[in-house]
Amino acid sequence: MEKYLYIALFAPLASSLFAALFGMSPKKMFVGVIASILLGISFLASVVLALYVNQTGEGIHVTMMEWIGAGDLLVPFGFLVDQVSVTMMVVVTLVSTVVHIYSIGYMDHDKSFNRFFSYLSAFVFSMLVLVMSDNFAGLFIGWEGVGVCSWLLIGFWYHKPDVSVEENPSISPSWAANEAFIVNRIADLGMLVGIFILFWNTGSLQYDVVFAQIPHLSEAVLVAAATALFIGAMGKSAQFPLHTWLTDAMEGPTPVSALIHAATMVTAGVFLVIRANPIFMVTPDVSYFIAALGTFVAFFAASMALVNRDLKRIIAYSTLSQLGYMFAAAGLGAYWIALFHLAAHAFFKALLFLGAGNVMHAMHDELDIFKMGGLKKSMRWTYIYMGVASLALAGIPPLAGFFSKDAIIETAFNEGRLILWAILVLTAGMTAFYSFRQVFLTFEGDRRYEEFGIHPHEMYKFVLIAMAPLAILAVIAGFFQSAFHSFITQLLPNYEMSAHTHHLVWILGAIVLAFAVGGIALAWIKYSKGLKRSEKVENGFLYKLLKNQYYIPKFYADFISKPYAMISELLWKSVDMKIVDATVDGIARLLYNGGDSARKMQTGNLSNNLNWMGVGLVSLLLVATITALIG
Amino acid sequence: MIGLSHYLILSGLLFAIGLVGILRRKNLLMLFFATEVMLNAANVAFAATSHYYGDLTGQMFAFFIIAIAASEVAIGLGLLIVLYKKTGTLDLDNLATMKG
Numbered sequence: 001m002e003k004y005l006y007i008a009l010f011a012p013l014a015s016s017l018f019a020a021l022f023g024m025s026p027k028k029m030f031v032g033v034i035a036s037i038l039l040g041i042s043f044l045a046s047v048v049l050a051l052y053v054n055q056t057g058e059g060i061h062v063t064m065m066e067w068i069g070a071g072d073l074l075v076p077f078g079f080l081v082d083q084v085s086v087t088m089m090v091v092v093t094l095v096s097t098v099v100h101i102y103s104i105g106y107m108d109h110d111k112s113f114n115r116f117f118s119y120l121s122a123f124v125f126s127m128l129v130l131v132m133s134d135n136f137a138g139l140f141i142g143w144e145g146v147g148v149c150s151w152l153l154i155g156f157w158y159h160k161p162d163v164s165v166e167e168n169p170s171i172s173p174s175w176a177a178n179e180a181f182i183v184n185r186i187a188d189l190g191m192l193v194g195i196f197i198l199f200w201n202t203g204s205l206q207y208d209v210v211f212a213q214i215p216h217l218s219e220a221v222l223v224a225a226a227t228a229l230f231i232g233a234m235g236k237s238a239q240f241p242l243h244t245w246l247t248d249a250m251e252g253p254t255p256v257s258a259l260i261h262a263a264t265m266v267t268a269g270v271f272l273v274i275r276a277n278p279i280f281m282v283t284p285d286v287s288y289f290i291a292a293l294g295t296f297v298a299f300f301a302a303s304m305a306l307v308n309r310d311l312k313r314i315i316a317y318s319t320l321s322q323l324g325y326m327f328a329a330a331g332l333g334a335y336w337i338a339l340f341h342l343a344a345h346a347f348f349k350a351l352l353f354l355g356a357g358n359v360m361h362a363m364h365d366e367l368d369i370f371k372m373g374g375l376k377k378s379m380r381w382t383y384i385y386m387g388v389a390s391l392a393l394a395g396i397p398p399l400a401g402f403f404s405k406d407a408i409i410e411t412a413f414n415e416g417r418l419i420l421w422a423i424l425v426l427t428a429g430m431t432a433f434y435s436f437r438q439v440f441l442t443f444e445g446d447r448r449y450e451e452f453g454i455h456p457h458e459m460y461k462f463v464l465i466a467m468a469p470l471a472i473l474a475v476i477a478g479f480f481q482s483a484f485h486s487f488i489t490q491l492l493p494n495y496e497m498s499a500h501t502h503h504l505v506w507i508l509g510a511i512v513l514a515f516a517v518g519g520i521a522l523a524w525i526k527y528s529k530g531l532k533r534s535e536k537v538e539n540g541f542l543y544k545l546l547k548n549q550y551y552i553p554k555f556y557a558d559f560i561s562k563p564y565a566m567i568s569e570l571l572w573k574s575v576d577m578k579i580v581d582a583t584v585d586g587i588a589r590l591l592y593n594g595g596d597s598a599r600k601m602q603t604g605n606l607s608n609n610l611n612w613m614g615v616g617l618v619s620l621l622l623v624a625t626i627t628a629l630i631g
Numbered sequence: 632m633i634g635l636s637h638y639l640i641l642s643g644l645l646f647a648i649g650l651v652g653i654l655r656r657k658n659l660l661m662l663f664f665a666t667e668v669m670l671n672a673a674n675v676a677f678a679a680t681s682h683y684y685g686d687l688t689g690q691m692f693a694f695f696i697i698a699i700a701a702s703e704v705a706i707g708l709g710l711l712i713v714l715y716k717k718t719g720t721l722d723l724d725n726l727a728t729m730k731g
Contacts, residue, residue, distance in 0.1 A: 603727055607723040
């Protein structure tokens, strides 16, 4: 079985290196095809591993080689395939295979076609290292690896110039890439501190060793470690207040948004909480904070999605919101439900993004849904895909989102956290509304794009076929809930609803469903006939507040970035230039001036030279005499 | 009685005269004479100390110096004549071709 583990892990690396060979050359179709095939192989290997783990009920643990050995620190390159990591592997490799195939069509006209595949496969490799590592150091390497790939891919079109914030909230791809990278560095510091705390107190970074030591650790240490680790998770999963980078990350090509910023990388934070669940289980306060923050973010992100006009940003907000749901479940102790929602969400959210990519492709990179409408005629399949994905996202039975999201909301009820429950239910309604607002504005109603002279056309057929597995999974993934439950709880702590909740499950489900259907109905009434804009609403305080993302980006810019830039400039001009540089320059100038004055000696006049020789002779004699006298 | 110290003082004086000549004179020929004076100052010191210690090595060395001085003068004067033919002067202030 080790063979399959290595195939699954290294096929994406091979793909990346292969594509990198052609990184600087013009588009070569076979690069995309071979990358997709290698990713497909990785997916198949992951499926084989999943079946094996399911059959035997135990994980595969291999140690490839010793990596760091320094003093007490011993970190091997070890990989662990157990129920949790194999779930992530299957999800990651499946979505990435689809996205790779999709990209062949989507990046068709891009001159950096080969480079794109190199980055994309490198991302998958890093993600697999992240999920498969058997220690915190390996997790961190993968964590940073996906961060770098995310940076490379958000800034893929780095040549685009900066524009004003009014024109484009994310300014430019390179700006957005840097923002994502820097925000993640802040969070990674937290994560590193968490890892240090664990190492300091347990003397190891291996998961099993660390978790076995938990009963001997003091509560303060555990709370500190859990908090620090969660700060890391907050950055990667874009939780408030580190959430701004995710919507700006939509500057990247759409397949990147689908793979990295919806299905896989952003769920790494949730994965970390699930992976480190023994730590979070014994720190109920931190866990409750996670649940509360997750719920808040779910609502907070959904509210911003209500008024946004950008196709991709709406989906990005919904990703943020769904990540909030996952954290809510994980924080409430329902780790398996969080992982289940993670997997289901990956399928329908990737599908939604790829659908949005089709629309962008058809609309010549126009993203404003107010300029679309009536696309259902020309893009029937995309409409179906996005409709299915949105239904799944809204939580309409029997699609995947219904089962997973409903379970989370039930958990909140079951734990007696009625405020969280109410917010999550309300958010479910908002989710349904904004997803279908977007779908209807894009595909139904009048053809507003005509006045811009756009002639939309459907995506290539092979791309549509490649998207089918995601669509199918978005529909059927929910049926595997009980199978997944028995599979994953071999490793993760079981979480069952109490008898009381079980009793009310139909009513609870009906309430959520009523909100979801209500949201869709509202969107249908408002938007299916066409776009009617109301000056009064759009100038209202609430609309403006939401449209400006609660003024948080502006707040960050004015109170963090600008003061920071001012301090930097001050230090640059006063400390760096006047002290550090001045010292170095001073030494150079001293030598230079010394040489310049000594140069006058070189008159070329023999008589002068002989005089200098005399001076030298006398001084040497003097020195010799003085030393002789002293000595 | 004339002792070793008198010879050495004479030698020192001669050497000082030669040194001052080297440092102060501007004519290359005069510089040559000054070096000859200094060489002979050394010869006097060698001969005197040799006699004082009853060791012939010093006097032998003086002969060597005389021989070397002779050959040096032969070559040096030849060079000076060539230089004079080329530049028309032996004044060091006019010969500063190596000014940096």
